[in-house]
Amino acid sequence: MALVGLSPIASHADQKADDIKTLLGLTGRDAAQIERDVDVRTNTSLQAFVDAHPDLTGTEVEKLHSAVMANGQAFVAGYEEALVDYYSATLTDEQVLQTITFFQSPEGQAYRKASRELGQVSRDYIKGNLPTLFNALKASFADALKGHVLQPPNPGAKSG
Structure with a gap:
C-alpha cells in the first residue's frame, strides 16, 4: 500500500535531515545541547532580573519563566532548523554519512x-x-x- 502525499524527494529530504540531526548530536550542536546552553543563559539572566526586582510576585515570576522557556524553545527550534538547512545545502548525502561514521569511530x-x-x-x-x-x-x-x-x-x- 502506497502512502498518499509522500514523494521520494520528501522522504529523501527527511532522511537527510535526520542524518544531519544525528551529526549535530555527535558534534554537540544538537537541539538538546543548544537548549541546555540557552536554558543556562536565560535562567541566569532571568534570575538576575528577579533579584533586581524583589517586588515581583510569585505569579509574575512564573509568567516570566514561562515566557523565557517558550521563547527559548522557539529559538532552539529555529536554530536547529537553520543548521539542518545549511548542512543540507553544503554537504552531500555521502559526506554527511562519512562524517557521522568518523565521529562514531x-x-x-x-x-x-x-x-x-x-x-x-x-x-x-x-x-x-x-x-x-x-x-x-x-x-x-x-x-x-x-x-x-x-x-x-x-x-x-x-x-x-
Missing part, C-alpha cells in the same frame, strides 16, 4: 574530546591575554596619535 571520539578541551584552552588563553592585547593597542594608539587632539564624537555631525 575511536578517532572521531578522540577528536571530539580534544575539541572540547581546546575550547577551554582557547577561552583561558583569551581571558588571560586580552588585557595585554588591550594595553598594547592603547599604547600603540597613544604613540600613533601623538600631537593630535582628539575630540569626543559629535553625534549630530554629518559624515563625509
